[in-house]
Amino acid sequence: MIEVQSLSKSFKENLVLDNISVKLERGKTNLIIGESGSGKTTFLKCLIGLHSIDNGEILFDNRKFSKMNDKNIRKLRQEIGVLFQGGALYDYLSVEENIMFPLNMFTKLSLKEKRERVNFCLSKVNLEKTNDLFPSELSGGMTKRVAIARAIALNPKYLFCDEPNSGLDPKTAILIDNLILEITEEFNITTIVNTHDMNSVIQIGSNILFIHHGKILWRGNKNDLTKSKNNELNNFVFASKLFKTLRNENFT
Amino acid sequence: MLKYIKEIGRYFILMKKVFSFPEKKDIFFKQLFNEFEKVGLSSLSIVLIISFFVGGVVTIQQAINIDDPLIPKYLIGFVTRDALILEFSPTMIALILAGKVGSNIASEIGSMRISEQIDALEIMGINSASYLVLPKIIASILFFPILVILSIFIGIFGGWIGGISIGVTTADFVLGLQTEFSPFYVSYSLIKTVVFAFLITSISAFYGYFTKGGALEVGKSSTTAVVNSSILILIFNFIITELLLT
Numbered sequence: 390m391i392e393v394q395s396l397s398k399s400f401k402e403n404l405v406l407d408n409i410s411v412k413l414e415r416g417k418t419n420l421i422i423g424e425s426g427s428g429k430t431t432f433l434k435c436l437i438g439l440h441s442i443d444n445g446e447i448l449f450d451n452r453k454f455s456k457m458n459d460k461n462i463r464k465l466r467q468e469i470g471v472l473f474q475g476g477a478l479y480d481y482l483s484v485e486e487n488i489m490f491p492l493n494m495f496t497k498l499s500l501k502e503k504r505e506r507v508n509f510c511l512s513k514v515n516l517e518k519t520n521d522l523f524p525s526e527l528s529g530g531m532t533k534r535v536a537i538a539r540a541i542a543l544n545p546k547y548l549f550c551d552e553p554n555s556g557l558d559p560k561t562a563i564l565i566d567n568l569i570l571e572i573t574e575e576f577n578i579t580t581i582v583n584t585h586d587m588n589s590v591i592q593i594g595s596n597i598l599f600i601h602h603g604k605i606l607w608r609g610n611k612n613d614l615t616k617s618k619n620n621e622l623n624n625f626v627f628a629s630k631l632f633k634t635l636r637n638e639n640f641t
Numbered sequence: 642m643l644k645y646i647k648e649i650g651r652y653f654i655l656m657k658k659v660f661s662f663p664e665k666k667d668i669f670f671k672q673l674f675n676e677f678e679k680v681g682l683s684s685l686s687i688v689l690i691i692s693f694f695v696g697g698v699v700t701i702q703q704a705i706n707i708d709d710p711l712i713p714k715y716l717i718g719f720v721t722r723d724a725l726i727l728e729f730s731p732t733m734i735a736l737i738l739a740g741k742v743g744s745n746i747a748s749e750i751g752s753m754r755i756s757e758q759i760d761a762l763e764i765m766g767i768n769s770a771s772y773l774v775l776p777k778i779i780a781s782i783l784f785f786p787i788l789v790i791l792s793i794f795i796g797i798f799g800g801w802i803g804g805i806s807i808g809v810t811t812a813d814f815v816l817g818l819q820t821e822f823s824p825f826y827v828s829y830s831l832i833k834t835v836v837f838a839f840l841i842t843s844i845s846a847f848y849g850y851f852t853k854g855g856a857l858e859v860g861k862s863s864t865t866a867v868v869n870s871s872i873l874i875l876i877f878n879f880i881i882t883e884l885l886l887t
Binding site: 437438439462463464465466467469471473474475477479480490491493494495 | 664760763
């Protein structure tokens with residue numbers, strides 16, 4: 390579990406995150422939703438340590454991030470898997486080498502064991518026999534799946550996904566969503582997904598946080614979402630014509 | 642002014658990160674050999690071609706300018722040798738490599754930055770600066786002197802061919818090469834090369850590493866890296882010459 394206590398972050402005079410406190414549960418997909426510029430990407434980057442925070446505390450299973458020295462931070466980061474928006478695969482490495490990369494850096498496994506682990510991760514994302522392909526030869530959906538395979542190579546305790554469905558067709562987006570949900574439940578990972586995609590929210594939102602102007606305005610699950618009386622949330626969720634129509638038809 | 646001071650500060654902070662012990666020696670050496678190919682071997686042909694023709698042209702120009710019966714012909718070989726050892730091979734080749742290798746390093750690292758590959762390294766707990774930049778710096782420091790030595794030899798060979806083409810005898814040319822040869826000039830040339838190699842790779846890596854934005858900014862970083870490393874090569878050329886030759 391990740392616990393965030395009174396987190397604040399500003400860039401110069403601009404307060405981006407204002408006193409955020411939240412518990413992100415293990416074995417669940419914790420979705421952060423909100424408009425562009427609401428602060429959700431900054432929140433995610435604060436959680437993974439790419440941005441320093443001004444105030445507050447982040448606890449990874451009761452381990453205080455601010456109290457960690459460099460060695461412990463690096464150790465913690467080996468427990469973190471991140472799926473970046475564009476995949477962030479290393480262009481000069483093949484699919485197999487990309488997934489093997491964290492294993493090479495942080496384990497003493499033999500080549501055979503590493504290959505077995507790579508093949509296991511690839512089978513989890515339904516990409517068997519793509520070992521020798523290079524990132525330039527992959528489609529958008531395949532890139533995301535290889536990135537997921539790399540993110541889970543070291544058996545992470547925490548999985549962070551930044552806009553996992555951006556640029557994907559609806560069918561592939563559902564595939565990625567299901568994959569994230571499956572991996573989260575199977576390996577009991579604390580998963581945090583940053584998304585705009587309302588289909589994802591309906592599909593995998595077991596714990597949803599709505600951030601607006603740097604504050605958490607609403608939290609709940611996908612079943613509560615359509616019943617909310619929060620105006621800002623409703624403006625965001627029912628912005629599209631499709632969702633408006635579905636609300637009028639009383640969907641849950 | 643404050644902007645430049647900040648930039649210099651950021652450069653030294655990056656260098657502090659770069660010069661840390663490699664996380665895994667076997668991976669470091671694998672990368673080092675890859676970089677020998679990327680920053681060194683891939684530049685071999687351009688260095689040799691340019692050196693051959695410049696050597697030839699320098700000789701022909703000397704022969705035309707020293708067209709006086711009172712000045713011995715062997716001075717043509719003497720001037721060609723010193724021009725190549727002292728200035729052309731270390732400095733001009735460094736400027737060419739700043740364009741070729743420097744822009745390559747800045748755009749490679751810049752592209753990795755904007756596509757979040759560097760963030761991915763950091764998140765894995767890897768010192769991205771050391772992992773990406775250290776092998777490039779070491780490879781260039783070790784390989785550029787080899788390129789410069791080859792450049793000197795090929796330049797002199799080109800000079801000999803150029804000399805023959807306008808009637809300078811081989812005996813005169815070789816006598817010129819042997820006249821008042823100072824081995825320290827070679828040391829001076831190699832010292833300059835090592836400094837220039839460090840400047841080219843570290844400055845280019847610095848601009849690539851701190852690229853922000855998109856493809857356009859990668860191009861800008863690449864250009865800035867080439868311009869600034871070229872200027873610094875010329876400044877350090879002056880400083881080193883003042884320190885070692887005067």
